[in-house]
Amino acid sequence: MDAENSNDTADRRNRKTQNQYAARARALIRQYRAVAGDEQSVQGLVGWLIARRRAGLYANATWRQYRAAINATLPGMGYDTSALFDKDVRPPPPDRDARRRKRRVKAIGVGGRAAFEEALTRMRKRRATLIRAWMEAGIRTGLRPSEWETAILDTSGAPPILTVQNAKRSNGRGHGPLRRLALQDAETVYWVQEHLRAVREAILEGGFARYYRQSRLGLAAAYRRAGIRHGPSLYSARHQFKIDAMAAGVSRWDLAYLMGHGSTLTAHDHYGRGGTRTNPFTVAPARAPDDPEPDIREHDPRIRFAPRPGRAPDSPGSSPGSRPSSAAGGHDGRTSGDGQ
Known part of the structure; x- marks a missing residue:
């Protein structure tokens, strides 16, 4: 499982963050149960989330929050949520004009x-x-x-x-x-x-x-x-x-x-x-x-990736x-x- 999907970081989350993850996971489970009827399972929940992500219903930030909430809750109970981290779980390219209309302004x-x-x-x-x-x-x-x-x-x-x-x-x-x-x-x-x-x-x-x-x-x-x-x-x-x-x-x-x-x-x-x-x-x-140099x-x-060994950086x-x-x-x- 990818390091991002590992629960090794769980002990580094504070209590407030853990409670927020748990509350968000419960809300998602309630939404899933409302549409799943009698066919309910953890893998069904994972598949439901992936389908909504691929349909473009979750923006990138929302998807990261929902995925983190589920991954912080269910793997500890023995359930596999690794499918949420597959590279092909992404929506189709949005219509640029529609995206511009819907994008919430974050600044002032x-x-x-x-x-x-x-x-x-x-x-x-x-x-x-x-x-x-x-x-x-x-x-x-x-x-x-x-x-x-x-x-x-x-x-x-x-x-x-x-x-x-x-x-x-x-x-x-x-x-x-x-x-x-x-x-x-x-x-x-x-x-x-x-x-x-x-x-x-x-x-x-x-x-x-x-x-x-x-x-x-x-x-x-x-x-x-x-x-x-x-x-x-x-x-x-x-x-x-x-x-x-x-x-x-x-x-x-x-x-x-x-x-x-x-x-x-x-x-x-x-x-x-x-x-x-x-x-x-x-x-x-x-x-x-006397303050240490910040890291x-x-x-x-x-450039999203560091230069290969032996290759000079692009910016002098x-x-x-x-x-x-x-x-x-x-x-x-x-x-x-x-x-x-």
């Missing part, structure tokens, strides 16, 4: 900003103020919503340093336990301080998870009241951060550091769809002098696993991509 952009502002008018003033601060701070720093719970801002020096615990650092997804961002302008510092103040108060009153859930659901409800089908979420701020950073010429290596990724390919593949630049880039990498794998998005001065020369010295509080 001009239209998303207008939708967000309209949603804020459908909230109570206090809730709107808190959510605005969350969105503005996220656009300028690129933090995942969950990472704000433990983020710390140190304003004792210049520039102020925001220390973030990387949320996804298992299985090589992150470059280490921490990343440190130098906040370059007063506006960014203001929004980060406002949001962190609200987060600290929420933790004392009812916990961060409760605050995050209320904010997320409150924003979604405001969109519904405004008659907006798809508006930017709190996570959209992280996607917009990637777009603004790339527009400012930040190198792939520095962008991976800023977003907490273990590979320069992650932001290219999964972030910043359907948005336009909305803000000047206002943060840059910052590491304490970030360098990938050219045009860079190779998988090495930091590109354009990022050298980029941890001194300046935007490393300036001038590129």
Whole structure:
């Protein structure tokens, strides 16, 4: 069985992830039972999922989530789910125009900003103020919503340093336990301080998870009241951060550091769809002098596989696993991509 299909990584999943996988697997099993009638089996479930994938009913991200949920649940009970990982389990090429119409915008952009502002008018003033601060701070720093719970801002020096615990650092997804961002302008510092103040108060009153859930659901409800089908979420701020950073010429290596990724390919593949630049880039990498060099794998998005042994890399001065020369010295509080 392929390493991706192995349950050897199960012990590295935290309890929350395991519970999410189990809940998703139960939901899929209920859907399968509703259409299977009396002919129900695990292999029937696997075949049903594959058929729906081949019919184009599951997008790539959805398919990965469903496949991971089933594979995290059933093999431990002695069932074989290896067919879910066959290379031919893929839908036919979609109609490009239809795909363009259905593709959900993940960033913010001009239209998303207008939708967000309209949603804020459908909230109570206090809730709107808190959510605005969350969105503005996220656009300028690129933090995942969950990472704000433990983020710390140190304003004792210049520039102020925001220390973030990387949320996804298992299985090589992150470059280490921490990343440190130098906040370059007063506006960014203001929004980060406002949001962190609200987060600290929420933790004392009812916990961060409760605050995050209320904010997320409150924003979604405001969109519904405004008659907006798809508006930017709190996570959209992280996607917009990637777009603004790339527009400012930040190198792939520095962008991976800023977003907490273990590979320069992650932001290219999964972030910043359907948005336009909305803000000047206002943060840059910052590491304490005694911090270890982050382990970030360098990938050219045009080349999915490393060069063969003895073959020179296509891009001079860079190779998988090495930091590109354009990022050298980029941890001194300046935007490393300036001038590129």
